[in-house]
Structures are given as C-alpha cells and as structure tokens.
Amino acid sequence: MTDNEKLPIVYVRGFAGDTSGINKAVMDPFYGFNEGSTHVRVGAGNEPNFHQFESPLLRLHLDEGYHILVEGGQEAYLDTHETIPPDSVWVHRFYDVSANTWDGTAEEFRLEDAAADLLRLVDKIRARSGAPRVHLVAHSMGGLICRCLVQKILPDLGRDPGDCVEKLFTYGTPHGGIAFDAGFGLFEKVRDATGINGADIFGPQRMYEYLTPAADLDPRGRPEGWRARDMPERDSTSPLAFPRHRVFCLVGTNPTDYEVAFGLSAAAVGSRSDGLVQIENAYVPGAHRAYLHRSHSGRYGLVNSEEGYQNLRRFLFGDRKVEAELVGYRLPSDRTATWQAETRLSVRGLPVLIHERSTAHWCPVQLSSSEPQATVPLTTTFLCSSLRPADGDGTMRYALHLSILSLRERRGFLSFGDHLEQTADFDDVLVIDVGKGTWAAWNSVIPGAIRDHEPSGAPLADEDPGSGLWVASIPLPASATPILGEQARIRLRVTRWS
Secondary structure: OOOOOOOOEEEEOOOOOOHHHHHHHHOOOOOOOOOOEEEEOOOHHHOOEEEEEOOHHHHHHHHHOOEEOOOOOHHHHHHHOOOOOOOEEEEOOOOHHHOOOOOOOOOOOOHHHHHHHHHHHHHHHHHHHOOOOEEEEEEOHHHHHHHHHHHHHHHHOOOOHHHOEEEEEEEOOOOOOOOOOOHHHHHHHHHHHHOHHHHHHHOHHHHHHHHOOHHHOOOOOOOOOOOOOOOOOOOOOOOOOOOHHHEEEEEEOOOOOOOHHHHHHHHHHOOOEOOOOEHHHOOOOOOEEEEEOOEOOOOOEOOOOHHHHHHHHHHHHOOEEEEEEEEEEOOOOOOOEEEEEEEEEEEOOOOOEEEEEOOOOOOOEEEOOOOOOEEEEEEEEEEOHHHOOOOOOOOEEEEEEEEEEEEEEEOOEEEOOOOOOOOOOEEEEEEEEEOOOEEEEEHHHOOOOHHHOOOOOOOOOOOOOOOOOEEEEEEOOHHHHHHHOOOOEEEEEEEEOO
16 A cells, blocks of 8 residues: 555444444434534633534545545445445444334344444445455444454454455454443443343453454363453464554543443443543553543543544554654662653644543553663654645644653552652653654753744754664653663654555
8 A cells, every 4th residue: 555545444333232222323324423522621720612523524524535425325325336436434334234213123233243244345345446455443342343353254264354454443442341340340240141232242251252263262161361452463373363553542531521321331430441441441452552531422532532533544644653662761779669651742733632641540651660771662653744734844743741750658558748749750841843854852941932942953863774763862851860860761763654
C-alpha cells in the first residue's frame, strides 16, 4: 500500500443486550457511528465548553473525502454495483437478523456468526473496490467480533488475516473481558453460568472459544494462565497471527460520566474503568494504545469525541510513527518510595489532549527502581504530513507533559507525613517542532509564552543514520537530575508508517 492509498473502512458496533436493545440499535442507519457530541472538557473553572464534534462518520467524509454509499441499503448497493470507490465507509449490520422490527423471525445472536458475516462483507467490499485490504474500526464488543475474525474465522479457513485487514482500531473494547470490583466474583459467575442476554461472551470461557482457532482448542477446556487480552505473536509457530503492531486500542479512564443503568454499571465495575470496561482489560499487550479521560459511551463517550477521532485519523492515515521513551534513568535508592510518571500529549491547533495517563485517572506509568538505568515507554503517536498547517512554515508542534511523582510507605502503609497531594517532584513540558527538521525544548527554558516560541539552532541529529529509524535523545532539565540521574533523557524514535 502506498502512503496515500485509501482503503475501505468497516465499522463494527458494540453490545446491544436483549431484543429491545437490538431493536433500538437497528433503527439507527449507521449503528451509532454517526453520533457526535457538543461537550468537551476544556475551559475556565474546569467547566465543559460547547464544542460541536460532527461524528466520526461525517468527519471522515469531510476530512478524508470518504464516500457514504447507502441509497436505500448498503447491501443492495454492493449487490447492484460492480465497482465502488475504495475510499468508502461501511457498517457491519450484524444485529439486523436478531431484530424483530421487520416482522421476521429473530435469530439468536452468536458472536462467531457475526464474525463470519463480517468476513463475507469484507470480501465483497474488497472484490467491488479492488482494495487489497480494509480497515476495521470497532467499539466495545465490536472489537471482539473483529478479533474473532482475525484470530479464529480466517485461520480456520487457512487464510492469512493480514491479507484481508490492514489495521484494527478499537474504542473501549473489553479485550480482557468484563470484570467487576463489586460482588467478589459472584456477578461474573452468574453471568457466565446463565448467559443472560448473551453477556457470557465477556467471560473467559466463551472468549477462549471464539478467540482460539479450532486446531488449537484444548478439549479439556481453557488452559490455566490463558488470558483473553493476549493476541498471539506472528512468528514461525503462528504464521496466521494478525500483527499486533497493526492494532490500536483506545482506553477510556472516565467512569463518572457513564450513565447506563443510572450509574450502577460504573459503580460495579469500579473507578479503574471507563464505566464498563476496566482499564487493564481495554487493550492488547504489544498493540499501540492511548488513554483518554472519556467514558465508554454517552455525551462524554470515546467514539463521539474529538480526542478519539484524532487518534483514529492519525493511526489510519499517518505516515510517521513517533515513540517517546524515558531512558537511562536511575531512581533514588529508597526502598520505601514508589515512583510514577504522568504523561499528557497535545497537538497545536486541537482543543483536546490526544493521550493522558495520570494518577487521578488510575493509569500512571509505573517506574521501576530495580534496574540501574531503566527504559520505560511514555507514549506513541502518529504524524500525518497532510495535517501540516497551511500557513507559516508548515511546522507541526507537539507538547509532551511529563510529571514524576513519589509515594512513600512505612510498614506497608502509605506515609503522608511529608506528602503533598498531586504535587509532582518533577514537572515540565517538552515542546517538539517537526518541519524540515525536528527541534525540541523544555518549557522551563523557553522564555515567555510557548505560543511565541520559535525553534532555533541546529535541528536534532539522527543518532542512527542509515538504519531507516530516526533516533534522537533530549536530556532532561537539571531539576530532574536528583530524581532521575544525570543520564536520564527522552528518546524519540521515528519510523515510517503506512
């Protein structure tokens, strides 16, 4: 695929519940992908401002020129047109056969059937468009349908999922299932034993069944230590595994604004969640991910948010991948201290953060003190050359906010004698400018307002020329030396992305 080639996008929605919920879902022509919002958490006094986000569907049409081809029914359109443009958006309407709104006999929903039907839709779209592959964009359970496709349905047919799917982007998908803080495991046992409204698909046994190829299923049942959120690594032993670097997981960290069941869902799942999916269950280890202070759905939901869309657009259409790591750090030799990092990533011109990990949102970066000079990933983002500002010199500006915090324990209990709550031991912002070169400067040494800062001097030099990987290191300010040591630095790694 060339850098500028557009591929079809197929959207797969989340769980609807019982028949009444399914009937409500099928009345929406785009299964919710057309829902926008008018709220964004930005503004003075921490009050939400009005911000009109048009919906991912409309924004893909406006920003990337994607076609929305329905004309009475997208299946009818596909069946009556020999060719379709590859830059088109499609909705996998898998719930239609399980609804009784058209006076037909409703079929019982089965996730494996939805995944098999997704393959039929993908193959038809590829045949009509001539596109080699499609992008899959999924919300919640939709991500599990997509994983069933690439981990079971296609391998069972002896087909390489990488030949059909280019990238998979998930919003708030319970990759590790759905668990509850409340109930001491009783809620999960009742759900999995009764399968009420089909919700057992979020339990470990059913997930093992639909995420495992038939040839690998253990007749004795789910093996000990099997984890639903793990995707197999593509290697000689798993040649049909979907590459994890082509997966992006958007993780929500805001349970407060999830209003389903009058907030009872959020209360049962717990604070370390988006209101339905716990943070640790919302991503695939080894895949790309970003954290947003957004709820599972609703007016502050992940899908209908500017933050979510900006991550989606850059992952699908970006041409550079940028990884930021904290390397060479050495924490003070104090066994009573626990160290954490907070990260926030912002882009000039956007009114939102596109990544945020903080202690207040239960998702800080844990820093290890066991290694003499450790390395820890901070964030991964994707750059789009097409998004360079039209005015000025075309420079793109990013800001990585880094905070280092510590907690102390005495006899197994947190000690607050010298503690200042939410006060960082180190706090600074790395301002990165990308244009004809790359410049980086810490806010603490930038005089005046950041908006007035103009990068000067020689751009950052590539520390690994000729490798196809651009690498540069930025030392931390002197104020960080007593905490992280003299060798601590931010390492930027830039690779081509298509």
